[in-house]
Amino acid sequence: xxxxxxxxxxxxxxxxxxxxxxxLLNVSSTSVNRKILSVERQLGVSLFDRTPEGVDLTSIxxxxxEHCRKTLHDYERTRILIDDMRDLRTGHxxxxxxxxVAYGILPQALQQFSKTYPDISISITTxxxxxxxxxxxxxxxxxxxxxxxxxxxDIRVNSEKSAPFGVILRPDHPLAERNSVTLxxxxxxxxxxxxxxxxxNSIIDQMVSNLASPLSTHVFTNTLFIAKQMILENxxxxxxxxxxxxxxxxxxxxxxxxxxxxxxxxMKIGTLVSATSGIxxxxxxxxxxxxxxxxxxxxxx
Numbered sequence: 001x002x003x004x005x006x007x008x009x010x011x012x013x014x015x016x017x018x019x020x021x022x023x024l025l026n027v028s029s030t031s032v033n034r035k036i037l038s039v040e041r042q043l044g045v046s047l048f049d050r051t052p053e054g055v056d057l058t059s060i061x062x063x064x065x066e067h068c069r070k071t072l073h074d075y076e077r078t079r080i081l082i083d084d085m086r087d088l089r090t091g092h093x094x095x096x097x098x099x100x101v102a103y104g105i106l107p108q109a110l111q112q113f114s115k116t117y118p119d120i121s122i123s124i125t126t127x128x129x130x131x132x133x134x135x136x137x138x139x140x141x142x143x144x145x146x147x148x149x150x151x152x153x154d155i156r157v158n159s160e161k162s163a164p165f166g167v168i169l170r171p172d173h174p175l176a177e178r179n180s181v182t183l184x185x186x187x188x189x190x191x192x193x194x195x196x197x198x199x200x201n202s203i204i205d206q207m208v209s210n211l212a213s214p215l216s217t218h219v220f221t222n223t224l225f226i227a228k229q230m231i232l233e234n235x236x237x238x239x240x241x242x243x244x245x246x247x248x249x250x251x252x253x254x255x256x257x258x259x260x261x262x263x264x265x266x267m268k269i270g271t272l273v274s275a276t277s278g279i280x281x282x283x284x285x286x287x288x289x290x291x292x293x294x295x296x297x298x299x300x301x
Contacts, residue, residue, distance in 0.1 A: 003075070005039055006068045008032045009047070013065050017054040093283060094123045096132040096141035099194075099224045100244030101269075101290075105145075105297075109289045117282050136272045142283050144272035145290055153275070159291040160270035163299045167257045168231055168238040168245050175237075180258045190218035192227045192236040228254075241267070242299045258300075269294065 011021035012032065022029040040047055047061035057065060097106065102124055110122060127135065132146035137154040148160055167181055175181055175189075218236040221227050224244045231238050232253060239259060248254040259265065271287045271294075273279050279287075 005035050006072055008035050009039075009065070010068050010072060012036065012048070012055060013057055013061070013068075015054075016056065091282060092121045092123070093143065093286060094125070094135075094141045095143045095145070095286070096125050096127055096135040097145040098129060098132060098147065099126045099222075100241060101145045102126045103224045104244035104246055105290060105293050109286070109293055112289050113286055116285060120282055133272065136274055139274065139277070142273070143286050143290075146269065146272065148268045148270045155272050156275040158271040158273050158287045159294075160268045161294050161299065163241045163243065163267050163269040163294075164258060165239055165241055165261075165264040165267055166259045168240050168254055169257065170231065170234055171252060171255050173234075173237065173255075175257060176255050178257055180260050182260050186237065186239075186259075190236040192219045192221070192230045192238045193217045194220070194222065194227070239264075241269070242297065243269070243294075246297060269299075 008021065008025065011024055012018055015021050015024070018033050018036075019029050022032045025032065036047060043060075045060045046058050047064060048055040049058055095106070106124060110124075113120075113122075125135070125141070129146040129149055132141070132144040133150070133152050133155060135141035136144035137152040144155075147163070148157065151157065167175065167186060169176060175185065178185070219227070219230045221230070224240075227238055227240075228245065228248065230236055232248070242249060242256050245254055245256065249256055271290050273283065273287065
């Protein structure tokens with residue numbers, strides 16, 4: 001079935017007349033009738049009952065009409081989306097994200113985005129997960145990428161994926177051959193952690209608040225780059241997801257050992273947009289690229 005037949009069939013069914021439909025379509029009634037007869041022969045069924053007053057859909061014709069109108073509706077929506085994407089030449093997008101995504105995913109995502117929207121500028125702000133959530137909910141950020149904890153009511157989760165925390169360490173570390181570790185296993189090792197851990201309000205501290213003694217932190221930093229270098233130089237081990245460390249893990253410079261702790265092993269990451277405002281094609285495209293790159297990462301092993 002091609003688009004010409006769908007238009008002809010829809011108009012004939014709508015007006016119950018080949019003559020009226022052909023007038024609206026600005027084609028001859030012979031052309032419309034010939035097209036419908038051709039499809040009826042291909043299908044081996046009648047789509048209309050012809051009467052002196054006009055035409056009536058058969059039961060099979062009614063089934064085909066539902067498909068026809070859905071197809072035409074979907075095509076029109078797609079055409080509008082393509083027009084919007086073609087016409088959207090300039091603008092600005094604010095992205096709020098956690099540090100690991102900014103380091104491990106966004107450079108590749110923005111390179112792909114710029115090929116389609118070269119004249120749209122982008123701002124990237126790294127923040128803690130709750131700050132990312134508030135930025136999107138309050139309109140300060142158009143798109144957020146963060147861990148899905150305590151979803152704000154004004155937030156819509158565009159996509160999500162499991163992103164469990166584990167221990168990041170060197171291959172020559174004593175725990176490197178373990179298939180998994182617990183908090184008890186790592187309590188006596190020095191950690192490299194994010195700066196918010198000083199006030200014990202990080203994600204990890206929230207999840208392990210019932211721990212008898214605090215985790216031993218050797219290096220605090222607000223940048224993943226420093227954390228990674230400290231771990232590579234054997235100054236401690238880190239509790240992170242694979243995001244931001246994937247290249248070093250693939251190259252076997254570092255290892256990821258799953259951390260068996262409720263909450264941390266169940267963590268999810270996702271892209272966020274506002275639930276109270278629309279999402280234009282450019283923002284949707286950013287989300288699609290980031291979502292695809294996250295899906296392609298093996299984060300749970």
